[in-house]
Amino acid sequence: MRICSIFIISSLALSIGLCKPVFAEEIPNWRENFKLGGFSSAGITINRDESPEAAINEVSLLLTWANDSRLSFFSELELERPLSWGDDEEFSRKEGRLDLERFYFDYNISEKMNFRAGRFLTPNSRWNLLRAPPLVWTSSRPLATSRLFPTRTDGLMVHGAVPFKNSAFEYRLFAELLEDQEQDNNELQFERVRGARFSLKSDSDIGISLVSFTEKGVNEGNYRMLGLDYLTHFKEIEVSAEGFQRFDTDNKDGGSGAYVQTAVPLSSVGFQDWYWITRLETFQRPNEGSFERWLLGATWRIKPTQLLKLEFIGGSGDQPESPRGFTASFALFF
Amino acid sequence: MASFNAFANERQPVIAVVVDGKENVAELKFTSNELRLFYWRKQLFWPMGRRIKPVNLTAEHSLRLQFSQIVLGSTPKKQIDYWNGLYFDGISPPYSVNSEEAVLRYVSQTDGAIGYLNACKIDHRVKPLAWIINNQISMSEPATNNCDK
Numbered sequence: 001m002r003i004c005s006i007f008i009i010s011s012l013a014l015s016i017g018l019c020k021p022v023f024a025e026e027i028p029n030w031r032e033n034f035k036l037g038g039f040s041s042a043g044i045t046i047n048r049d050e051s052p053e054a055a056i057n058e059v060s061l062l063l064t065w066a067n068d069s070r071l072s073f074f075s076e077l078e079l080e081r082p083l084s085w086g087d088d089e090e091f092s093r094k095e096g097r098l099d100l101e102r103f104y105f106d107y108n109i110s111e112k113m114n115f116r117a118g119r120f121l122t123p124n125s126r127w128n129l130l131r132a133p134p135l136v137w138t139s140s141r142p143l144a145t146s147r148l149f150p151t152r153t154d155g156l157m158v159h160g161a162v163p164f165k166n167s168a169f170e171y172r173l174f175a176e177l178l179e180d181q182e183q184d185n186n187e188l189q190f191e192r193v194r195g196a197r198f199s200l201k202s203d204s205d206i207g208i209s210l211v212s213f214t215e216k217g218v219n220e221g222n223y224r225m226l227g228l229d230y231l232t233h234f235k236e237i238e239v240s241a242e243g244f245q246r247f248d249t250d251n252k253d254g255g256s257g258a259y260v261q262t263a264v265p266l267s268s269v270g271f272q273d274w275y276w277i278t279r280l281e282t283f284q285r286p287n288e289g290s291f292e293r294w295l296l297g298a299t300w301r302i303k304p305t306q307l308l309k310l311e312f313i314g315g316s317g318d319q320p321e322s323p324r325g326f327t328a329s330f331a332l333f334f
Numbered sequence: 335m336a337s338f339n340a341f342a343n344e345r346q347p348v349i350a351v352v353v354d355g356k357e358n359v360a361e362l363k364f365t366s367n368e369l370r371l372f373y374w375r376k377q378l379f380w381p382m383g384r385r386i387k388p389v390n391l392t393a394e395h396s397l398r399l400q401f402s403q404i405v406l407g408s409t410p411k412k413q414i415d416y417w418n419g420l421y422f423d424g425i426s427p428p429y430s431v432n433s434e435e436a437v438l439r440y441v442s443q444t445d446g447a448i449g450y451l452n453a454c455k456i457d458h459r460v461k462p463l464a465w466i467i468n469n470q471i472s473m474s475e476p477a478t479n480n481c482d483k
Contacts, residue, residue, distance in 0.1 A: 035424070035426070037421065039422075062421075062422070062424055063424075064424035064425075066385070068384070068385055068445060068446070070379065070383050074423065074424040108378065108379045108383060110379075110381070111377055111379045111380065111381050112377070114378075130419050130422060132422045134418065135415075135418055135419055135422060161371055161376035161377055163365065163367030163368055163370065163371055164367075165367070166367065166370070166407070168370070168371055168374060168376045170376065201374075201376075203407070304414040304418065305418065333418065333421060
């Protein structure tokens with residue numbers, strides 16, 4: 001509760017400070033190089049096997065700083081579940097948790113190469129890089145994008161984009177330097193993370209990721225992982241898919257997962273800005289078995305920065321991060 | 335159909351891609367594919383380490399629609415998901431202004447700026463480095479800008 005209060009007060013103070021009106025006669029100062037934004041989502045879940053729950057899932061602040069130099073800064077500070085309603089049938093702030101999701105400096109080396117140092121999202125999956133609720137069609141995240149690899153890395157990255165025919169070829173090479181000091185018992189633990197991602201942005205987006213890491217815990221061991229992702233549009237229908245395969249040190253199967261998802265606009269049947277969402281998932285990890293999930297839902301793009309999502313999830317096996325049942329949520333950028 | 339296209343091309347203005355008139359253009363050479371990266375905000379710096387500051391006309395402006403379709407391959411409306419994705423990484427879309435005069439002022443008064451406008455409206459404040467003519471990006475100056483039409 002104290003963390004929530006500090007977060008809200010400091011967010012307001014920061015917003016007021018950074019959003020101070022600028023008058024023409026004022027001399028530009030350092031504050032003008034800051035930009036503050038963020039996103040939030042809230043929803044209700046009626047699980048097949050558990051009690052219903054409702055929550056503000058997160059309030060995240062995005063802070064950037066850039067002036068005319070080669071250096072820039074970015075951070076994402078997230079307050080997870082600041083308010084929730086569940087088993088005890090009353091609203092509670094006890095699940096609230098402050099988390100520094102991203103915090104890094106970028107330095108431009110040349111027009112095609114940049115150097116990044118700090119905490120960043122591990123660039124080994126399209127979903128992981130665009131995981132904000134206002135950017136994805138569904139409230140739930142495919143299991144394969146969260147339970148097979150480290151979702152963020154504290155370390156160094158070299159990245160850039162170069163023209164390739166009529167499209168952009170992007171590369172990211174990264175390595176972990178520092179283990180995550182804030183260990184959450186529910187999260188999988190990884191170390192010695194290093195890898196690369198190459199993607200091509202044109203009419204269709206294609207990405208390939210190669211990562212190696214050590215997983216701690218039940219499935220302790222060294223793994224290498226290959227990831228492929230694809231997104232395209234076919235007659236206004238968005239089709240996206242990702243697949244991951246892990247190998248252990250003996251080149252044996254160390255876990256895998258994949259999903260394919262479509263978003264079909266419903267404007268032709270009179271529902272302007274509504275999209276019908278279908279997703280199929282498969283996922284397996286050593287010592288955990290395999291799981292399948294199907295998702296059917298509808299998402300209303302109220303504004304370009306606001307989504308209302310309704311979805312049913314079914315499938316096999318229990319996974320706490322992918323409960324089966326009904327979920328409704330609202331997400332926005334601010 | 336052929337006659338319609340011919341008519342459309344005839345009516346489309348030549349667009350000039352411009353930088354500040356005081357710039358040393360030899361230092362700001364770029365290819366048509368690099369121009370795409372500037373406006374997708376995938377390439378953020380000029381070769382000398384200065385920030386590239388692309389400027390757009392507003393999403394409804396006819397020149398913006400023409401530029402967007404030819405350079406980026408889609409209309410501004412279709413790019414919403416893309417810009418939301420970049421916002422999540424703290425990168426804003428190019429700054430937008432209402433008029434070609436505003437483009438001239440922004441480009442001539444902002445270090446590292448690049449913009450576009452009807453080639454007939456260029457004045458001493460800017461230098462053209464590329465042109466959009468007949469639905470293509472050209473790095474050489476066209477024989478005519480069709481200014482008398």
